[in-house]
Amino acid sequence: MSENNPMKLTLKGTPREIGVQHGRALREQIRSQILIYEAMFQQTSKLAWEDVREVAKEFQSTLKILTPHLLVEMEGIAEGAELAVLDIVALNCRSEIALGKFSDGCTTLCWRKNDGARVLSQNWDWTANVKKNLAMVSIEQEGKPKIYMVTEVSGVGEAYSPSNLVNIPLKLLQAGIVGKIGFNSSGVGTCLNAIRAKPMLSTKLPIHVALRLCLESSSVHDAVQIIESLGGVASAQHILCADYTTALGLELSPVGDKHLTEDASGIIGHTNHFLENRYVDEPAWLSGSPIRLQRLGELTKELIDVGVNGEDLTAVLLRESIFSDTFNLPQAICCQEDPSRPITNRSSSLFNIVMNLDPKNLGAEVVFGRVGSGEEGPVIKMPW
Numbered sequence: 001m002s003e004n005n006p007m008k009l010t011l012k013g014t015p016r017e018i019g020v021q022h023g024r025a026l027r028e029q030i031r032s033q034i035l036i037y038e039a040m041f042q043q044t045s046k047l048a049w050e051d052v053r054e055v056a057k058e059f060q061s062t063l064k065i066l067t068p069h070l071l072v073e074m075e076g077i078a079e080g081a082e083l084a085v086l087d088i089v090a091l092n093c094r095s096e097i098a099l100g101k102f103s104d105g106c107t108t109l110c111w112r113k114n115d116g117a118r119v120l121s122q123n124w125d126w127t128a129n130v131k132k133n134l135a136m137v138s139i140e141q142e143g144k145p146k147i148y149m150v151t152e153v154s155g156v157g158e159a160y161s162p163s164n165l166v167n168i169p170l171k172l173l174q175a176g177i178v179g180k181i182g183f184n185s186s187g188v189g190t191c192l193n194a195i196r197a198k199p200m201l202s203t204k205l206p207i208h209v210a211l212r213l214c215l216e217s218s219s220v221h222d223a224v225q226i227i228e229s230l231g232g233v234a235s236a237q238h239i240l241c242a243d244y245t246t247a248l249g250l251e252l253s254p255v256g257d258k259h260l261t262e263d264a265s266g267i268i269g270h271t272n273h274f275l276e277n278r279y280v281d282e283p284a285w286l287s288g289s290p291i292r293l294q295r296l297g298e299l300t301k302e303l304i305d306v307g308v309n310g311e312d313l314t315a316v317l318l319r320e321s322i323f324s325d326t327f328n329l330p331q332a333i334c335c336q337e338d339p340s341r342p343i344t345n346r347s348s349s350l351f352n353i354v355m356n357l358d359p360k361n362l363g364a365e366v367v368f369g370r371v372g373s374g375e376e377g378p379v380i381k382m383p384w
Helices: 015-025 026-047 049-066 068-081 085-092 094-098 128-135 207-215 219-231 289-305 315-323
Strands: 009-014 106-112 118-126 135-138 147-152 181-184 190-192 236-241 247-252 258-260 266-269 348-357 363-366 378-382
Touching: 009 015, 015 068, 026 068, 026 094, 049 068, 049 094, 049 266, 049 363, 085 094, 094 135, 094 207, 106 190, 106 236, 106 247, 106 289, 118 181, 118 190, 118 219, 118 236, 118 315, 118 378, 147 207, 147 258, 181 207, 181 348, 190 207, 207 236, 207 247, 219 247, 236 266, 247 266, 266 289, 289 315, 289 348, 315 348
Parallel strands: 009 135
Antiparallel strands: 106 118, 106 266, 118 348, 135 147, 147 181, 181 190, 190 236, 236 247, 247 258, 348 363, 363 378
């Protein structure tokens, strides 16, 4: 596995079988991941792993009631990796436990083409040292759409601890997590923006579980309906969800949601702050988030002004005209690490994904690395 040839993992079967395959294939990576997150939680949130497990125990009870099939999958992952199930549950609610203290920013965009099809796209920002460890995963389940996701894995790393974390390269992965950024065979796609806000309620769905539920849905309408029927999400986050006919910016929180619709040009753009959801306590977080959003609006308007529409709206165009933009570095759309920040809170754009949700031409292009930097990898197609 390398930056240019990421791991491709295919999982299929019952929830337990999918989980066991996942756990066995990434056993060492999951164990390494827990050590890394243990260090990150202690440094950013002052939580020992046993404290993290206690919160995970609350979510375990929630998952047993709300999404038993995904809890069974997590139990399978734990079995395959020879770990306790609470370790896997903790990985899947890491965003809720950290409450935004892990600095995963992002810029997301959905654009309606003239023929009505939606193009869904994102730069995903996270710790730069993991860029060699990104992977693509497919999941096949009976009676549900096939899922294609981009997530993180890593090779086996040394056992990190809080005391030596600042002195060594940080290798991070998300092996063991059941939902992320991607699309399914029904043409439903998801992107994610982290939001730092309170409160957090462990009686509701972790955001990565909500993402998985979206990717198990046959339409945006069904995705929204299933999340709402289960009582909503546990923490404030933004999911940009689209299919061929519909796009919604889901500003979700445990105390109330807002849904953003397309503007007159058929666009929804989002960064790392809520635009309409005022139900939560959202302190200032990433100062560059409003600047990125404004810049995103300027760049899309420039494209509209020169007549971009319909088949002109390609992945190449979006990468070259928008997602490679470096205005306001280091907190640009094409984000760059800020060496003044603690190592656990440094981010850069690790991959770009552009998903075409037209059922006649369904698929995605993924580029690993900072697009436009000259150091990014080749274009990789999904499905592969």
